Amino acid sequence: MKARQKRILFVVAAVIGVSLAAGMAISALRGNISYFFSPSQVMANEHPSDAVFRVGGLVVKDSLQRQPDGLTLTFDVTDNAATVPVSYTGILPDLFSEGQGVVAKGRMGPDGVFMAEEVLAKHDESYMPPEVADSLQQSHVDGVVEMVTQ
Template sequence: MNPIRKKRLYLIGMMVAGIGVAAWLALNAFDENLMFFFSPSEIAEGKAPTGHPFRVGGLVSNNSVKRKPDGLTTAFDVTDNAETVTVEYTGILPDLFREGQGIVALGQLNESGIFVASEVLAKHDENYMPPEVADSLKTAHDEGVNEMQQQVSVQ
């Protein structure tokens, strides 16, 4: 084989390998930063990954906020009016956080099924609710209404 062709082939091979490595690094970084949203109902069904970060959203259940003795750790329940998930957060909660408030928490499930949040976001306006939370609440409400209608028709 001609030395010039050999050199070109080597160069083309190195460029293909470099592009392949760059694509792999980009896809790997994308996968690590990908964060899905799950409602409490989806978490109860087992659709949420364990050990991989994701978002959960819903309303903070009434009388569920419990502060731990260390002063920074707070446990509370998040519901979509069908299922409830316990969330544990260590840090300072947003000023707008309260019971009955819509929130989105970022974190991951631990082995015991408790969602350990690394960040808690509270809605900032009485008219605003994240679209994912609004959809999951509407779906849970619709499912609850259908179940009630089925129970009434059976009786």
């Protein structure tokens, strides 16, 4: 390859790289606002009506149910203001659990049930060894009990 060809190739690569970066920066900035919608936003119909979007929130305790077909799972996602029922067929991630954060990607069904194609678990910010986490939990419970009994 001649030096000039090499130079042109590099310039083309640089131009493609930078424009790709710029395009993605813009879409990321816009997507930042709508990476996922909260159940309240969904209930207020702020979500796209016929496109794939994400719902993010907490899985409602005791809402996870396996449907009679044995494959489909249903659970409710809440932001403590509104709740969206979600239906999903597939394997749930390891960290998925009731009371924990979740991000589901899919479409809104006509019956008001969110049909998820993908369910991702969103974990919280604490990184604690089990025994430390347990003792923290215990002291929290103790504190609450103390407050109630006083």
